[in-house]
Amino acid sequence: MRRLKAIISYDGTHFSGYQAQPGKRTVQSEIEKVLTVMHKGEHIRIFASGRTDARVHATGQVIHFDTTLSIPAENYKVALNAQLPADIRILDMEEVSPDFHARFDAKxxxxxxxxxxxxxxxxxxxxxxxxxxxxxxxxxxxxxxxxxxxxxxxxxxxxxxxxxxxxxxxxxxxxxxxxxxxxxxxxxxxxxxxxxxxxxxxxxxxxxxxxxxxxxxxxxxxxxxxxxxxxxxxxxxxxxxxxxxx
Amino acid sequence: MRRLKAIISYDGTHFSGYQAQPGKRTVQSEIEKVLTVMHKGEHIRIFASGRTDARVHATGQVIHFDTTLSIPAENYKVALNAQLPADIRILDMEEVSPDFHARFDAKxxxxxxxxxxxxxxxxxxxxxxxxxxxxxxxxxxxxxxxxxxxxxxxxxxxxxxxxxxxxxxxxxxxxxxxxxxxxxxxxxxxxxxxxxxxxxxxxxxxxxxxxxxxxxxxxxxxxxxxxxxxxxxxxxxxxxxxxxxx
Structure with missing residues (x-):
């Protein structure tokens, strides 16, 4: 199991905010949907530095998640961007220590x-x-x-x-x-x-x-x-x- | 009857192009809809320098139309912008000679x-x-x-x-x-x-x-x-x- 940290950007216009909500298009749920497909149906939960509201944008939001896949971080970024909708982009991705937390470690x-x-x-x-x-x-x-x-x-x-x-x-x-x-x-x-x-x-x-x-x-x-x-x-x-x- | 010339800008993303087509959201039909309301139901036809396709943008398209309203051009612009959707804006408006034609006079x-x-x-x-x-x-x-x-x-x-x-x-x-x-x-x-x-x-x-x-x-x-x-x-x-x- 590895932990990956990603810097992401999104155009908030067509999202009901960052956080997953039943029946709504959110940044979290769009990313988790793609990761879950990549993990053959296993639900992968992502953690962000914090939420953003509907229509709020991000040019440097940070998330982390754990993965069992051994794809190098740079290739992981390319694979995610190929499947994500164009209003979310992974700008940067790197492997981090398993105790890194996007929210709790934010200074x-x-x-x-x-x-x-x-x-x-x-x-x-x-x-x-x-x-x-x-x-x-x-x-x-x-x-x-x-x-x-x-x-x-x-x-x-x-x-x-x-x-x-x-x-x-x-x-x-x-x-x-x-x-x-x-x-x-x-x-x-x-x-x-x-x-x-x-x-x-x-x-x-x-x-x-x-x-x-x-x-x-x-x-x-x-x-x-x-x-x-x-x-x-x-x-x-x-x-x-x-x-x-x- | 006066002829008005307008320089307009639009974000083409959510339009089926410039030209009116039945049942489609187009730049022409959105502007004509607002003008028709301003003229108490009389259909006002607008003429552009030329068409643009679906998703094509404009930062300086030119249109003309005839009006019976005596509102000064600058106020006309403000009134139109107040009623148009935010993906179309009138940037400039002026009264022109009644023989000006946005398409045929384009050099x-x-x-x-x-x-x-x-x-x-x-x-x-x-x-x-x-x-x-x-x-x-x-x-x-x-x-x-x-x-x-x-x-x-x-x-x-x-x-x-x-x-x-x-x-x-x-x-x-x-x-x-x-x-x-x-x-x-x-x-x-x-x-x-x-x-x-x-x-x-x-x-x-x-x-x-x-x-x-x-x-x-x-x-x-x-x-x-x-x-x-x-x-x-x-x-x-x-x-x-x-x-x-x-």
């Missing part, structure tokens, strides 16, 4: 959130950036707001109220903004992220950027430990899981 | 054909570039082959055998190749193009680039006036109608 993650500030959004971007219809935020205000989020905080206000974990303390290492032509990207790195956390941060900082709330209000929102205090959850299709650190 | 066109030479094709490119699975052609050979095509020729060998036009003489102004990271683009401009002409040129020059045929064979193919002599028709999803000249 940090990087996400990217994309807004497109073109007045008319290109049809080619409709599933990949959130359109602002020409509205451009004041990025310096967003940076000021983001400064309050960087560091170790209880992020209860910045996760879905239903989040079923007790400890909501996480560390954000950095939040940076980049313009790529008319696209504004927010790049966020941290030790880990709660359910909807990146999207609530994106939605709240956007409101700061367009003057709907003050940058310094972010401090009060964190302290309130109340989801109601933060802004709206930004749409899923602007979000990319870009890298998992081990 | 030339520019198309772009995209190959992606990454070893593993990003899921985000699957509908927008043709994957070569890491294979890279010799572009200088393609340029040598392209040189035979530039100019005024009978392009019978480079159009679908069923093409229902008598005069197959067209002028190609230029064929250029550009690398954009791992993407190879062929940019072709000409007076007009026959059915499948750009895709047959792309498919044939690709075969020259990978050494399957000689650059100088292009001359013989043109002279043969026989579709069988040219290469395969390259897939539709690599093709973009980029500009129409008037």
């Amino acid at each position: 940090g993650k990087r996400y990217r959130y994309k807004w497109n500030c073109d007045e008319v959004q290109s049809p080619f971007k409709r599933n990949y950036t959130v359109e602002t219809r020409g509205r451009k935020p004041d990025v310096s205000k967003m940076e000021n707001g983001a400064a309050y989020l960087v560091g170790t905080h209880d992020f209860t206000s910045f996760c879905a109220a239903s989040t079923p974990v007790d400890d909501k303390v996480r560390t954000i290492y950095s939040i940076d903004f980049e313009w790529h032509d008319q696209e504004l990207h927010m790049v966020i790195e941290g030790s880990g992220f709660l359910y909807n956390m990146v999207r609530i941060i994106a939605g709240t900082l956007w409101e700061v950027g367009i003057g709907k709330r003050e940058a310094k209000s972010i401090k009060d929102i964190i302290e309130a430990k109340n989801r109601e205090m933060a802004g709206t959850t930004a749409p899923p299709h602007g979000l990319y899981l870009e890298k998992v650190y081990y | 030339g066109k520019r198309y772009r054909y995209k190959w992606n030479c990454d070893e593993v094709q990003s899921p985000f490119k699957r509908n927008y570039t043709v994957e070569t699975r890491g294979r890279k052609p010799d572009v200088s050979k393609m340029e040598n082959g392209a040189a035979y095509l530039v100019g005024t020729h009978d392009f019978t060998s480079f159009c679908a055998a069923s093409t229902p036009v008598d005069d197959k003489v067209r002028t190609i102004y230029s064929i250029d190749f550009e690398w954009h990271d791992q993407e190879l683009h062929m940019v072709i401009e000409g007076s007009g193009f026959l059915y499948n002409m750009v895709r047959i040129i792309a498919g044939t020059l690709w075969e020259v680039g990978i050494g399957k045929r000689e650059a100088k064979s292009i001359k013989d193919i043109i002279e043969a006036k026989n579709r069988e002599m040219a290469g395969t028709t390259a897939p539709p999803h690599g093709l973009y109608l980029e500009k129409v000249y008037y």
Whole structure:
């Protein structure tokens, strides 16, 4: 038995998210389906660094699984890509120690959130950036707001109220903004992220950027430990899981 | 009655091509449906510079139509975009002379054909570039082959055998190749193009680039006036109608 680690990319548009759900097309179930065929019907379970929601994309999600097949990792990648649907690709594959775990060993993650500030959004971007219809935020205000989020905080206000974990303390290492032509990207790195956390941060900082709330209000929102205090959850299709650190 | 000209963009992935066909989702029928609602049920016919096939994209298709509505062109654009599906966008709209015709007045066109030479094709490119699975052609050979095509020729060998036009003489102004990271683009401009002409040129020059045929064979193919002599028709999803000249 060997354990393989894979870096994968997927276009989230036509998936009901990462996690397997009965009767739904998900990233996990599509990969497990192919692996199960490769293992002559034996169900192979894959483990990811974490879930992503419907329409959320990944350019650097990490999974692991155990296999009895002795195919070299590089050939394994080619074989999987030949059978996977084209909206999932294995970018890289390597054999790892049998105690490596994609989720429990993750030390940090990087996400990217994309807004497109073109007045008319290109049809080619409709599933990949959130359109602002020409509205451009004041990025310096967003940076000021983001400064309050960087560091170790209880992020209860910045996760879905239903989040079923007790400890909501996480560390954000950095939040940076980049313009790529008319696209504004927010790049966020941290030790880990709660359910909807990146999207609530994106939605709240956007409101700061367009003057709907003050940058310094972010401090009060964190302290309130109340989801109601933060802004709206930004749409899923602007979000990319870009890298998992081990 | 006023005549409006519009520059439009569409992601061809989910259309059965440009032209209206009963029971199919097409670019023409989606736009006409919205215009007909705006005109309280009166059917408004649109005219394009030419058709595009299923899965072929456009970043600069041109259409015209007549309207009884007195909305200024810029507001017309906004109103149409608000009602059109997100895979079609009106990029620009202006009032033109009542004798302007999107098809008959077109003096030339520019198309772009995209190959992606990454070893593993990003899921985000699957509908927008043709994957070569890491294979890279010799572009200088393609340029040598392209040189035979530039100019005024009978392009019978480079159009679908069923093409229902008598005069197959067209002028190609230029064929250029550009690398954009791992993407190879062929940019072709000409007076007009026959059915499948750009895709047959792309498919044939690709075969020259990978050494399957000689650059100088292009001359013989043109002279043969026989579709069988040219290469395969390259897939539709690599093709973009980029500009129409008037």
